[in-house]
Amino acid sequence: MSQFDFEIIHRSLSYLFFEGMRFTLTLTLLSALGGVILGTLLAMARMAGGPVLAACAAGYVNLVRPLPLVLVIFWFYFLVPYLGQWLTGASRPIHVGGFASALITFIVFEAAYFSEIMRAGIGSIPRGQAAAATALGLTYRQSMRYVILPQVFRIMLPVLLTQTIVLFQDTSLVYVLSITDFLGAASKIAQRDGRLVEMYSFAALVYFIMSFTASQGVRTLRARVAVPR
């Protein structure tokens, strides 16, 4: 092989990080936030909604989880313009950018996984607490808001963060839509300059360092936030 060219990495650093990694991190954080919110609602619908609502939530989760993310990305890429047309009453499918399409996909997809985490968390809170909250006169909404969910988020924080690290790695799959995330940026330079070895090795190294550091951080956090029992 030809000489490993460090110069090409050095020259593309600002593009890789300010264009690519910024996109990756924004997508990761917004998807995690949206996914946790939607996932929590799904978990609550499944555990305390009426029979119809619960069945819908369960059906949704059981529909999404067996599907590969790549397929879901394609589904939404083509579906979202039609959904937008339907929602806005426009006369033709609306144009949706790559970022919006990816964000909607990841929120909807990850919500199915986050909802399982939240369901396990809510299930781990002793039933007496909900009963006690009701006895105190709290509505369902209040007891979730002030009694149950704060504990669930604390107990489940390490698991939620670990899932977010998985999500961070999964965002690389927006590559299939030719979006310039971190891997997409690396790939564009790699193909433009014929430097596949350098760019892909560097991308792998960056993903590894970030994921490894984050997962070690989660491990430390796990010990800290453990609820004394």
Add this chain to the structure above:
Amino acid sequence: MPTRPTTRTRPATTSNGVGYHWNWGIFWEMSPEGTGTYLDMIVQGLRMTLITAALAWVIAFIVGSAIGVLRTLPGRMAPLAASAWIELFRNMPLLVQLFLWYFVFPEILPAAWGIWLKQLPAAAFLTAVIGIGFFMSARVAVQVASGIEALPQGQRAAATALGLTPAQTYRYVLLPMAYRIVLPPLTSELLNTVKNTSVALTIGLAELTARARAVQEFSFQVFEAFTAATLAYLVINLLATMAARWLEARVRVPGYGRA
């Protein structure tokens, strides 16, 4: 080298732009590839997904079990090496790992080997099997190790007291129970292997999602194509879950484990 999958930005509208034209009959029409109908394309993709996932799972299961055992061995070096393996394969996206195997690995080999490797007719298939196999091996290792650690300490001690060697202890005492304990999580790792096969479409593997994409590109019937792929994944999931339930009941040791 496969080209990057291009994304047609043209939405699948009809020329008058009002809405989507459903045509479920598309699956019985001949595809422009000339090798059969569109349905045949989906079936070929399904077959490729299953073969790739099965072979990747064999690697994941064997390597993962070995690493999982290493992680539970006494001493410090073996568990450390096992942890290094697990962290290495768990902290890089699968897509990036596939690119490393496909684009980088042949370049760091001696030139003649690299050229030979790149010219293999089934390069994408082999890359997918090995890449996904190793990626999943880290997950299997974690499960196997946790299964072994879930066993009471006394079992290892009793096996040693009976005069079993460490290899015999694992073969006859620890692993048979550990596999039973982690059968449910291993089932979901198997299903993850099937799902992860779709990532290999980026290196040109003609698996199920890739074939659904191809149907869409040829026929513009995007939602029919994706519905077919979706149903196939749901059926795989259902069958595997049922098979796992049957297996769990079948290998259950009376009076042990989940009552």
